[in-house]
Amino acid sequence: MRDRIMKKLDEIEKTEEVRILLAVESGSRAWGFASTDSDYDVRFIYIRPRDFYLKLESTRDVIEIPIEGAFDINGWDLNKTLRLAYKSNPTLFEWSSSPVVYRDLNFCHRFRPILESCFSPRNGINHYLHMAKGTFYSYLREALVPVKKYFYALRPILACFWILERGTPPPMSFRDLAEGQLERGMMPLVKKLLEIKVNAPEVKRIPRIDMLNEYIEKHLAEIEEKLGAIPEGGRADWAVLNNFFLSEVENQWS
CATH class of the missing domain: 3.30.460 (Beta Polymerase; domain 2)
Known part of the structure; x- marks a missing residue:
């Protein structure tokens, strides 16, 4: 290929x-x-x-x-x-x-x-927060949800926390983001979900995972609350x- x-x-x-x-x-x-x-x-x-x-x-x-x-x-x-x-x-x-x-x-x-x-840390967080919110509210509140959309919400949330903690551009790899930012208690669930994702077609749907939805919703609110204090950053x-x-x-x- x-x-x-x-x-x-x-x-x-x-x-x-x-x-x-x-x-x-x-x-x-x-x-x-x-x-x-x-x-x-x-x-x-x-x-x-x-x-x-x-x-x-x-x-x-x-x-x-x-x-x-x-x-x-x-x-x-x-x-x-x-x-x-x-x-x-x-x-x-x-x-x-x-x-x-x-x-x-x-x-x-x-x-x-x-x-x-x-x-610009603020631009970065605005971008990833918008992505995560759009995915969560558009796709992840039904009884059956596309498994890929969990990662389309989780990855930008973890990217936001990377920027909040380090003030640098986040890595592209989900694994690197998860190892650096994902709470340890969530790791087994996310690993199991990742295994389903990579071994299934793009359209694969699963029952909504309430524990994961609560995690996403909680952190969306947390990031939004911190947004005002995030520095704009320099421009070349x-x-x-x-x-x-x-x-x-x-x-x-x-």
């Missing part, structure tokens, strides 16, 4: 006339709880030749490949990436720390220090981001 993904990335570079700087897995396969039929959620950052960025007309800054079978592949132009980095977009922190890397032209080594200087200077962008354009196409 990896070879097919690499071939697809090569095709994108050729047809779109871009250079892919970074390509990673961004979904459940990177989080560590893929089901037997989970998609491959491939995300990439690309750069175009210098003259493309000198056009007066508006230009598209994303590449979206039609979903084909198990492949969900799309990417962001570097200029869009850097604008979102300035806003401390949590998705970028996940991409840059994904444990499943399909391509990296040493980009993460250059980009990660700049990205970390943009990190536009000059730093501009210089990085210009350097990448020159170096990748020289």
